[in-house]
Amino acid sequence: MTDFKPLQIIKKAALIASLASVLLNTMPMDAAHAQSLGDLAKAAKGKGTALFRTVEFRSKSFKALPQWARVLKKSKPEIRSFNACANNIANCKTPQQKSWRKIIHSAKNMSRRQKLDTVNKFFNRWPYKLDHEVYGVSEYWASPNQFMRTSGDCEDYSIAKFYALKELGFKDNEMRIVILKDSIRGIGHAVLAIYEKNDILILDSLSNLILTHTKYRHYIPQYSMNSTTRWAHIK
Numbered sequence: 001m002t003d004f005k006p007l008q009i010i011k012k013a014a015l016i017a018s019l020a021s022v023l024l025n026t027m028p029m030d031a032a033h034a035q036s037l038g039d040l041a042k043a044a045k046g047k048g049t050a051l052f053r054t055v056e057f058r059s060k061s062f063k064a065l066p067q068w069a070r071v072l073k074k075s076k077p078e079i080r081s082f083n084a085c086a087n088n089i090a091n092c093k094t095p096q097q098k099s100w101r102k103i104i105h106s107a108k109n110m111s112r113r114q115k116l117d118t119v120n121k122f123f124n125r126w127p128y129k130l131d132h133e134v135y136g137v138s139e140y141w142a143s144p145n146q147f148m149r150t151s152g153d154c155e156d157y158s159i160a161k162f163y164a165l166k167e168l169g170f171k172d173n174e175m176r177i178v179i180l181k182d183s184i185r186g187i188g189h190a191v192l193a194i195y196e197k198n199d200i201l202i203l204d205s206l207s208n209l210i211l212t213h214t215k216y217r218h219y220i221p222q223y224s225m226n227s228t229t230r231w232a233h234i235k
Contacts (some may be wrong), residue, residue, distance in 0.1 A: 046190035051178065051193060051200055052213050052221045053234040063231070067141040068177075069223055071159060074158060078145040086167075094176050096148040100164070107168055116194060116210055120203045123160050126151040128205070155179065157205035162192055162226075170194070176224040176231070184218040193224065 062069040085097035086104045107118045129151045130139045142156040144163045165175060176193045192203040193213065194231045200213040213219075222231040 017162045026061075035219075051176070051224065051231075051233065052063065052180070052216060052219050054119075054221055054235055056224075056231040056233045059230050059232075060201055060228065062225070065223075065225060065230055067139070070145050070231075071141050072227060074143040075159075078143055079167070082144070083167065090167060094145075094149075096145050099148055100144075103164055103199040104167055112170075115170075116201065116203065117159050119164050119168070120210060123147075123157050123164070124205055124208055126157070128153060156189075156204050158192040158203070165192075165194075172227045176226050178221050178224040180190045180219045182218060183220055189219070191219070 007049055059060045062072070081091075082097055082100040083093035083104075086101045089101065092098045092101060099176075103122045104118065107115045110118060126147065129220075131137055131153060134140070134142075134152060140152075141159065142150070142152045144160045146152070147156040147160045155177065162175055166172065174195045177190060178193050179188070179190050181187075182189045189206075191205075194201040196204065201210050202213050202216060202219075203210055220235065223233060224231045
């Protein structure tokens with residue numbers, strides 16, 4: 001998923017079939033026989049939360065998200081090394097580890113909102129790069145260390161922010177990386193959603209401003225995830 005690379009053109013029927021397939025693999029049994037997206041929405045009435053004004057279906061399986069499953073596995077040893085550096089400068093062996101130490105130490109005593117602002121601005125300074133520029137493939141999700149070494153595209157910013165905020169005290173169930181469609185630009189995009197008590201805030205690589213999710217009427221989420229769960233979304 002990239003900010004400035006158009007998505008492959010997908011026929012409407014194929015998109016509906018694909019989305020329905022994802023939903024039918026994640027929804028509760030009482031919706032299993034729904035025949036259309038309208039039926040799916042009716043079956044889901046009252047379920048889920050309202051991220052970007054959608055209905056969502058939850059699953060604990062990452063089988064449909066191999067890129068995210070790979071990032072989760074690859075990030076574990078990286079974060080251990082990052083935190084060893086954060087705890088003791090003598091353990092800092094790479095520029096990436098030193099950058100991690102910098103953001104963790106600068107934000108650790110801040111308020112919750114200040115942490116969000118600081119982390120968002122810190123990682124947004126990295127230059128945007130397409131996956132084929134960095135990895136030679138059309139789609140690749142980078143771990144935090146990979147992103148901080150070579151930079152990346154929209155989901156890579158969100159992944160790095162997710163892990164940094166987790167180390168700064170944000171709980172896994174308070175955050176989601178969201179893969180979505182930007183209906184104004186007509187391309188794919190990714191952001192990090194932060195669940196507050198009475199709101200959902202969006203950390204976006206396109207802006208240092210952090211706004212409520214209801215301000216982004218042109219963002220249409222397709223799926224979202226954290227370390228334990230994934231969600232499929234429909235309007």
